[in-house]
Each structure stands twice: as C-alpha cells, then as structure tokens.
Amino acid sequence: MAADREQFIRLLKEKGLKVTNQRLLVLEAIASCPEEHLTAEEIYELVKVSYPEIGLATVYRTIQLLNELNLIDRINFDDGFVRYELGSAGGRRKKHRHHHLICLKCGRVISFQEDLLEELEAKITATAGFHIVDHEVKLYGYCVECGGDFIEEKRE
Amino acid sequence: MAADREQFIRLLKEKGLKVTNQRLLVLEAIASCPEEHLTAEEIYELVKVSYPEIGLATVYRTIQLLNELNLIDRINFDDGFVRYELGSAGGRRKKHRHHHLICLKCGRVISFQEDLLEELEAKITATAGFHIVDHEVKLYGYCVECGGDFIEEKRE
DNA sequence: GTCCATGCAAATGATTTGCAGTATC
C-alpha cells in the first residue's frame, strides 16, 4: 500500500531527513514483492529498472534507515545474505513479525503470520523476569513438492 | 561429556577421515563452554591456549565438519558472527535444537530447552503438507538487569 | 608410502565508508 510510503515520508520529515527519489524507490521495490525475502542486491536490481543511476551503497544505506524506522524487518536464512521484508509494525498495530517455514531440500521459504507464542511469552515473563516483546520462529522441514506429504512413510 | 568426543572419533573413522589433535581440540573447546555461543574466532583463541600452532582456517574447516556431522549447531544473532554450540542431536536422542532469549538492551543471550511447538508442527504438517522436522525460536525482550521486571509499569 | 589435513597467505564477497559532486529544503 501507499500507506508505507506516506508514513516513510512523514518519518523522514520529522527527523529532518530528505525525501529523495532513491529512498522512495527502495521502499517501493520492497513493498512490491510482499511474498519475497529480498537481498540488498535484489533490491538494487529492482530499483535500477526505473532508476539506473542508483548505487548499491545507497541501497544499503536506505535499507539501514528503513530498518531503523521499523518499516522493514531483517531476516537471515544463513545462506550468506541478509534479507528484508516489509515490517510487521508497518503502519498497522501488529506487534510481532511473521514467521517462516523453510524447506530443507529446495530452500523454498513460506511465510505465515500467526501469534504462536503469546502464552509462552507470558509464562517466561512471569517466571524468569525476562520481559519479551517479540519473537521469531523458523520451522524447518520438507515442502509438499519435496516429499513433505509422504516422507513419513518412507522412514524406518 | 566425553561422549561427544567418542562419537566424533567414531564418525571420523567411519568416513575414512583422520583423527587429528586439532579436530579433537576444536570439539573440546566448544564442549567446554556449554553456556556460551562461540564464534570461530573465540574457538580459535580457546584452542590456541593448548595448541598455539593451530590456524584459523583449520578451525573454520573443523567447525564445518562438526556441523555436517550434526555435532554442533549454528546460531546467528545478526551481530556479524556465526556462532556455534554443542548440537542438540549430540549422542542423545533429542531431536530439536534449543532456543534463545535475547536481551535487546545488553545483548545477553539465555538458552532454554523446551519443546515449544510440537502441537503447531503437527497442525502445519496436517494442513499444509509441509513436513516439519525442526524449529528454531528466538525471543526478544529485556532481561532482569535491563528492566525486564518493571518495564511494564514505565510504559504509558 | 599414500592421502588427507594443516598452516599460511591470498582470494572472496557482502557490506561499509571517505569524499567530492549533487539535490533537497
């Protein structure tokens, strides 16, 4: 939505930062791929389509800014790239980031949004004095195409 | 325990790999810090105490081997280092890795072992055809020293 | 003796940074 864009512009102005084409285009690129988990390089390539002069360093700097403003979240699938996706806090009031199913065979990543651990968080806060504000869950397994359905039968 | 060591030696022999001092010392270093989440550099420094000739590259290569053998697990706290800890599958039959409470203020990491998501895993396997075999959970918040206890009162 | 493993130094590759020119406010 353009909601992210408007919020970004507002936040930039609030902080005395400048609203530039490059910044808007980086956010737009990320927002245009809500199902993807983009690397800096991928975002760079996307923005270059409509703005070929942009530099990779600018993309990195903008990503950092967007992350500080909580407009995007970082995710790490341990494949050597840090990835980014539209933030869970983006405008709306959802407080938790969403989670990921990761296929161990083909590497496919499926996102899902669900508050998995509310109860557990409350319990830990009460017993350990550790006040939890967010959680991140990665589930590893095998997707349907990679044998998720019937792998059980093949074992033992 | 020395159980890890024996298992390591057995696995090396099974695969026609050589049992070297360096390999045993790297595993020993990790096993000697069960509460820590060591970086490659930290492991290197630990091993150097008893074996100063070891090279950092050997540590990296051994870590990779240990990880492939499932004797250690990788964890990433997004601070620029990959970290390692004794594997959840190490000898015993625990199938899930353990989880982490991460303090957003001081960075302290507390591990805990608990099967959090058995039910959820079963549900997703049944409905999405995605067969889950492991999960990783990171909980973010504030530890007791950093105001975990009373931060609730300070907010609005 | 044969290979595999090691140590060193050089290479890699994602991300960061310095700086002079450029655009926003």
Next chain:
DNA sequence: GATACTGCAAATCATTTGCATGGAC
C-alpha cells in the same frame, strides 16, 4: 545557499580457498 544525500571507488572483515608441507594410517 546550507546541509544532507548520492555515486563511485576504496576499505573492511568474516569466511573460504590454493598450495606446499606435515601427519595419520
């Protein structure tokens, strides 16, 4: 017009790799 932003190239820094030597079996 001042100041922040950009693009480029050079710098960083964790990790990997090539290669000749050394060690395990």
